[in-house]
C-alpha cells in the first residue's frame with residue numbers, strides 16, 4: 001500500500017511539474033533587471049557624435065541607446081524580467097518612479113507580468129518580446145512626457161537607495177541586476193542617503209574590518225551611504241537604520257575580506273553602470289568661461305539653473321556645449337589636445353566604484369569625444385560589406401548577435417562597419433538606412449528584406 005501510494009504521489013508530482021513546464025509564464029524569472037534612467041535636466045546636455053563643432057545627440061538619447069546595448073546579450077532569453085524606472089525631482093516626481101510596466105497590458109505577453117513588492121516586471125520570452133522591450137525604450141526616449149525637462153534637481157543618492165530598498169525588501173532570491181544610465185550630478189537628496197559629497201571619493205571601494213569603515217570614503221558622505229545600503233543589501237532601511245545612523249548600522253557578520261565577499265556574492269546583485277559625459281576641448285571651456293552676448297538664448301536659459309543648484313564641479317562645465325554651439329564656426333578648427341571631462345573626478349570615481357562593487361557589476365564610460373570618428377564611409381549607403389550592392393548580406397551583419405544594439409567603437413570593428421548611420425551604435429536606425437537603400441547597386445534581382 002505504502003509503495004503504491006508513493007508511486008501515485010510521484011506521478012502527481014510529475015503531473016504538476018508537467019503543468020508548470022507547459023505554462024512557463026507562471027514560473028518565477030531567473031533574473032530581474034531594473035533599468036534606471038536618469039531623467040533629470042542635465043541629461044539634455046548635448047552629447048554623442050560631433051558634427052561641425054556641435055554635439056548632435058543628447059545624454060538622454062545616448063542613455064536610451066546604451067540601455068538597449070546593456071541588455072542586448074539577453075535578446076533570446078526566456079527567463080529574464082524587466083522593469084524601467086526614472087528619477088528626478090519636481091514636476092511631481094521626487095526620486096525613483098517606475099514608468100514601465102504599470103500593468104499586465106504593458107507586457108508583450110500579459111501572463112508574463114509580475115508584481116513583486118513595489119516592483120513590476122515583464123518577462124520577455126525570446127526575440128519578439130525583447131524587440132517589444134527595446135522598441136518601448138526607443139518610445140520612452142522620444143516621448144516628450146518622459147524626456148528630461150529643464151530642471152536640474154538630481155536626487156541621485158536617494159534614488160539609488162530607494163531602488164535597492166525596493167528590490168531588497170521584495171525578497172527576490174534570483175539574480176538582481178540594476179542597469180543604471182546617468183550623468184551624475186547629485187545635488188538634492190534629502191532623505192535616507194543624504195550626505196555631503198566626498199570630493200575625494202576613491203575609484204574603488206575598499207574593505208576593512210573597522211566598525212566605522214566607509215570603504216575609503218568620508219564618513220556620512222552620500223557616496224558612502226549608497227555603499228552602506230549596497231553592502232548591507234538585505235537589511236531593511238526601516239527608519240533609515242542601515243544608512244542613516246552609524247550607531248544603528250547592522251554590521252555584516254564578517255571580519256575577513258573573503259567572508260565579506262561571500263556575503264556580497266550571496267546578495268546576487270549587479271550594478272551595470274553607464275556613466276555619460278563629454279570631453280570639452282579648450283575652446284569649449286573658454287566659451288563656457290566667457291559667455292558671449294548671445295547668452296540669453298533659450299538653450300542657455302535651460303542650462304543656467306544648474307549653476308545655481310548643483311554643487312558638483314561638472315555643473316560648472318555643463319553650459320559649455322550651448323556656448324560652443326553658438327560659436328560653432330570658430331570651434332570646428334580646434335583640436336582636443338587638452339580635453340576637459342564634463343564630469344567631476346569625485347563623481348566619476350563614484351560610478352567607477354559602483355561599477356565594480358559586486359562580482360557581476362560592470363562599468364561603461366559613454367564618452368562623447370570630439371576626436372572620435374564613428375562608423376566608416378562606405379562607397380554605397382547601407383552597403384556594410386562593401387560588395388557594391390545593398391542587400392540581405394548587409395542586413396544580416398547588422399542583425400548578428402555580437403553586433404546588434406552594440407556600441408560601435410573600437411575594438412568592435414564589425415560593429416563599426418555596421419554603424420551605417422555613424423552615430424556610434426548599431427540599432428534600428430541602421431537597419432532603416434539599409435532598407436531605404438535596398439537593392440541599390442545590385443546587378444541581380446534582390447528579394448525583399450528579412451528584418
Ligand SMILES: [Ca+2]
Pocket residue numbers: 418419420421422423424425426427429430
Ligand atoms: Ca548607427
